[in-house]
Amino acid sequence: MATTAVAANARRRSLRRNRLYLAGLTPAAFLLALFFVGPALWALASSFTNRALVGLDAANPRFVGLDNYIRLFSDPDFGRVILNSVVFVIGSAIIGQFVLGLLLALLLDHAQRRGFLATSLVYASVLLAWVNPTIIAGFLWVAMFDYYNGSLNSGLQLLGIGPVNWLGQGPMLAIVIANTWRGTAFVMLIFLGALRTIPTDIYEAARVDGAGPFRRFWDHTLPLLRPIAALTLLSVTIATFGTFILIQALTNGGPALQTEVIALYAYHEAFQNHAVGYGSTIAVVMLALNFAFAAVFLRWSRPRV
């Protein structure tokens, strides 16, 4: 009897405490529902229809069951699109933004701790790539890579070489470089913040124990960075997976399908070919893949004992 009263009291207390949290969460939950869950559910519903922007299907959209999914998985281009997306994510998000961002953060942190003066200059120049709107970043790289008027080819011409068709000969490399340049600053910022939270005495103790720089990084820095690293990796992977403005500005998926990634493919189907139902199907598959990434990374981020 007494125990149940205690339990009820505890429940009431926890409810009161949680009510505050719930109230705090409501605006965010509302916005998420409005801008994420709502459209996602709309896309899911659309993916079971033949909705189109023009033609007979626009006048009479109807439920087509799994037709779009069957079509997608027998689409001769879909395998290529997935492969392109994987290459783009590994190349520009994981190897590019993540590894480069981490290295830059370590370097800057080290330089800062030693009072190196040019640190802020480097910091600012990396940050500049990030503060540009994506479409501007895209055009900056078009200005660089363009065959006829690009600065790379103009430079080569001064040396009597070229011109080189950068976007035609190495289209995937070009978009990987552009996206790496664009997103490295974000990773660097996060890691710089995280590195500053690591107390210096940990390193001093390690140094006293005779650990070299690599050992100190592997045994102390990396484990402490792991939770933040996983979240960063998750966010850059998802952002890169959904990248399309940058690629649209640079190659628009071409030549042929060489840089057609999943987000671009969904856009092209829905808004260029006006097949909204089919485009939504691609978007739903993309969402499912993002959930899978999230599950893997979040699992990895759990601190290990």
Add this chain to the structure above:
Amino acid sequence: MDEVIRRQITRRRFLQLGAVTAVAAACTPAATGTPLPSTGASAAPGGSAAPAGSGAPAGSAAAITGTINVSYPDEAGLKPKYVEQAAAALKAQYPGADVKIDLQKVGDDDFYTKLLLALDSGTGPDVFHVGGTSAGELADASYIEPLDSYVSQWADWSQYPDAVRSGVTYKGSVWAIPYGLDMRWLYYRKDDLQKAGLPADWQPANVQAILDAATAVKNANEPNVLPYALYAGPAGSSGTADHAFVPLLWAYGGELQDSSGKWIGDSPATQKVLTYYQNAYNGLSPKEILTETKPWTAMREKLGNGQLALLYEGGWVYGGWASADKAGTQQNVGYVLHPTESGGPSFTVGGPGTCWYISSRSANKQGAWEFIKAMNSAEIVGKLNAEDPHPVARQDAAEIPEFKSDPYLVASTAALSKAKFVAPDPGYSKVIEAIQKVTASVAAGEMSPADASKQYTTYLSQALGADKVTTQS
């Protein structure tokens, strides 16, 4: 047999277009008496298809009031002054009416997508200006208003030849009013060809001769001169079909559809076209066409200034070169019809051009129609087409001196008698997508012509349904 019937129909249509030619250029004397096509184009049925939802009877003299929203794309900057002129004329005639003009300085594709999104959400302008080949899919989507009851009470409609009407007729109704027709030329730079040892009045003996001329230009090694530009891939937009794949297909004796209306995928002609692509992209046509945004900007600019020797393009493109440098253009830019596999210049690809439509959801359809009438007066149509060179859609517009005195316009109008048209079919936009994908694969060197031709069948079947696609061997 089927092919023979199709050819006859096409030839008949050519001859009707000769009527336009006769007026402007007096160069197809035998054409005018040809019978009408059985497309129902002439069926301006005595007011039978009354437009749903429009209050006043079409063509009545009732005063027009309220706002008329007009939306159109224009990147070249040639149309705005005529749109303003039409709006002013309408406002002068109907003081109670107001015209709100929404000029979109974007490409036609972007404009179309934006328009479709607006129409899909139940909004959008009263009057809009998009390609006449979209009439079928827009009508199927119930976005546009049939214009039969309007044109039946419009005296000027008699100025539009049946062949022009049939280009905007779908399922027996007229859906749009064209101002100028599309036709295309194989342009060549006389100066570049001469440097490559070819005559200034070059005439390709057959399709292969285009590639031969391009090879000669390439071997001449003139700095900064590209031999040839062939539209390919999605980046080429509808030009990949209308300025490249379709004329090549016809040149090689192929057709887009068979006599039963099925789209033809893999065929000997398709394989020949894709082999032509392979050869053209083997060092003659720049691969940047596959990745540039709006590759035609550079292509057109370079032909205009002599940095590109050969280009099959829309007739209207000539206007840009002529307005920049008329004498230089007349001296250096040659133009011929498209050759065939075994013969010289003999045909062009025709089309209804960009047309004016009324939204089916418009609350002011009568006002919208009055605007279209004002915009398509003989004077505006004549002047606009003289500046933005197209053969005129209404015959009397070619009577103005600007039009009659221009040898290029006279030649373009005459060429209509040699034009072959893509049949109005709402499936064509899906076919264009398939064409874009396979030409890109071959141009990028990813696929052999034979494989790409088979892939063309796959893409067509996927987009249109296997029952609407056939192959030929």
